[in-house]
Amino acid sequence: MNKKPPSKPEALARWNGSLRNEHLRLSNPEVYLQVMRMATADLQALNLFDPLELHDLCEQAQAAYSAALEEQFAHDLYCRASSYNVVPVDGHRRIGCVRQGNYYEENRTEAFSCDGMVIQESERLRVVLRTSGELGVIHGLQLIGADGRVYHLVETARMIEGRILQGVDDPDAYRALIELAQAAFEEKEWVRYRLMRDRVRYSPFTCCPTCCDSFAQREDCETCHGQGFVADSLRIT
Incomplete structure (x- = not known):
């Protein structure tokens, strides 16, 4: 039996649900934009929206993405595409x-491919161990x-479009990165x-504390x- 296609209000409500995914928008803007483009393409395939309506929806998605690039600087959220060191707030050695x-x-001896997973339940993210x-x-x-202990998640890399974006461990290259980032900020190339x-x-x-x-x-x-x-x-991996 063929599934009944959604009505125009139902399809738009589904699209708006994707648009309001604030965790994805702020934690991984690039993936958010990809999701919104696919959602808009799905609407187009239904032949329920005229070209002007689709254009407005594309503009909304692009505006949400652009805003995320600026807002993200003030929001630190866990991103599944990233790698993190788990470090106690009162210590300097990762667990x-x-x-x-x-x-x-750390110093794992188990034969499992991993020791646990991050599981998302509604708005809650849990780290659940195998054993x-x-x-x-x-x-x-x-x-x-x-047990009440608090740990920092220190980001060390991120997967973007199938490639790992990492830092650099050469001091000269690191200084060059700082200068390039500052130039892009001043030119508002987000x-x-x-x-x-x-x-x-x-x-x-990290920035010198002195x-x-x-x-x-x-200099001195x-x-x-x-x-x-x-x-x-x-941040050493």
């Missing part, structure tokens, strides 16, 4: 890592353990800025020796 939704314990149940619940970029900014974030360096990468102060800074940044062990 494990999350890679594209799979959890791996001992729930490790904790993810809020933003923190993992709240079942897509390029996000790519450069993310590569900066994934690199195993000179704060101030051009006037970093004894902490970073003029580089403006220092090694960040939390």
Whole structure:
């Protein structure tokens, strides 16, 4: 028996449901835009919308995507396409890592391909281990353990369009990335800025706590020796 095609209000309601997926929009804008393009193509295939209506829907999706590129800078959300080090807030040695939704314990000896998984239930993200149940619940970029302990999720890489976007471990290349990101920001080229900014974030360096990468102060800074940044062990993979 053939399934009855949706009515125009039903199809539009489904499309709006995808448009309002705020977690996907802010955590992975590129995938969000792909989802919206597919949803709009599905509407077009139904022959229920005229070209002007479809154009308006495309404009809405593009505007939501563009806004996400700016809003994302103020929102830190877990992204399934990313890899993270799991580090206690009161320590500097990771207990494990999350890679594209799979959890791996540090110094693991199990024969399983992974030790656990990130599972999404409605608006809740849980890390569930194969053998001992729930490790904790993810809020933003923190993992709240079942025992009450709090862990940072420190992003180290992200899968974008089938390719892994990583940082760099060469100090000169890292300085060049910082300058390129700053130039893109000043020119309001948000897509390029996000790519450069993310590569900066994934690199195993952090802003010098003494000179704060101030051009006037970093030359004589004894902490970073003029580089403006220092090694960040939390991002070493």
